[in-house]
Amino acid sequence: MVSRAPIYLNHSAFDFSNTFSRKMATLSFFSALLLTVVVSVPINVSGSAYCGPVEATDKDLVQFPLNLEFLEAEFFLNSALGHGLDAIEPDFAAGGPPPVGAQKANLDPVTRKIIEEFGYQEVGHLRAIITAVGGIPRPLYDLSPEAFAQLFDKAVGYKLNPPFNPYSNTVNYLLASYTIPYVGLVGYVGTIPYLTTFSSRALVASLLGVESGQDAVIRTLLYEKANEKVMPYNITVAEFTNAISFLRNKLAMCGVRDEGLIVPLRLGAENRTESNILSADSNSLSYARTQPQILRIIYGTGSEYRPGGFLPRGGNGKIARSFLGKV
Structure with a gap:
């Protein structure tokens, strides 16, 4: 079991323990440092802390992102239209x-x-993947206000x-949306080098382009309000994004690959x-994450073996299911 994981930022280690006693340190908008997020809500981290790739076929690697594409489709469609995938393409849920x-x-x-358009784009992504390599059963997702509240508390x-209620107003919703597409895009970046066929690489590259665009739009809309306080909390929009990014880095346990x-x-x-506005490394190249890192984040547990968060029963597909029951 891994309970502490140093996260390195430009060769300076920030030690995140399971229980933090300090709150966020905030500075002025124009000279703000990345927040050192200090989480007093316990996070039991029991993942492998393995940061490398998984051994899998192209089919399994391309199917794995369906866990995030379903999540995005349901979140965006329900939020914009009041109904989800079953009202548009019910067969995709398998x-x-x-x-x-x-x-x-x-x-x-x-x-x-904008969110309605994003929802329809996710339907297209699902169709493209299912057509290319076949589908998986849609996992059970928890998109309740309570699930988001727990994430923001952490x-x-x-x-x-x-x-925190993601559905109550536009700013809250954009902050909630900040938590999702970026995870998918860094997953696609991390997948492409390990695909063996041209068709798989072409598909994932095309998916990556749109996921990156969605994340950029969300980040830009939030940046316009970066120094505004999120009511009724004494926390700015920028501080919330920094806190979420730091939490994702902690959960993934593989260094800083996410910035506010x-x-x-x-x-x-x-x-x-x-x-x-675009999270990137020192050469302005996109960060990458592997499948175990993605699961640690979207489960909210820091463990690819322990479901939770948005996926209370875990993800589906060969890669996600291979970790379950191995604690």
Whole structure:
């Protein structure tokens, strides 16, 4: 069992323990450092801490992202339209259960239209993958306000009062959306080098392009409000994004591959900007994650072996199911 994992940021180690006693340190908007998130809500990390690739066929590697594509489709469609995949392409679910807790969000007209488009894009992604390599049963997803509230409590280090509700307003919804597409895009970046056929690489590269675009739109909309306080919390939009990114780094246990909207100058593009609308490394190349890292994040447990979070029963497909029952 792994209970502590040092995370390295430009060769400086930030030691995240299971229980943190300090709260986030906040600085001014233009000189803000990445927050050292101190989580007082316990996170039992029991993953393998293995950061390398898994051995799998192209079919299994391409099917694995369906766990995130289903999640995005259900979250975006239900939030924008009040109904999910079963009202549009029910066969894609392959008999898997509908999500629990998803709601229509209280969005401004422009954001609602963007999220509706994202939802339809995810339907297309599902079709492309299923057509190419076959589908998997849709896993059970928990998209309830309570599931998001638990995630945001872990990120900021204490129980928010009132509990965070992603569906209550546009800003909350964009922050909740910040937690999802980026995980998919770094997963696609991490998958492409291990695919063996041209058709698989072409498909995943095309999926990556749109997932990256979705993440960029969400981050840009949030950046416009970066210094605004999220009501009724005494936390800015940028501070929330930094907290979420730090939590994902902790859960994945494989270094810093995720950054919020505001970074110190030394981490900005070419060390010349504190804005961080696109999360990238020192050469402005996208970060990559492997399948175990993705599972540790979306389960919210820091373990590819222990389901939770958005996937209370775990993911589906050969890769995700191979970890279950091996604790």
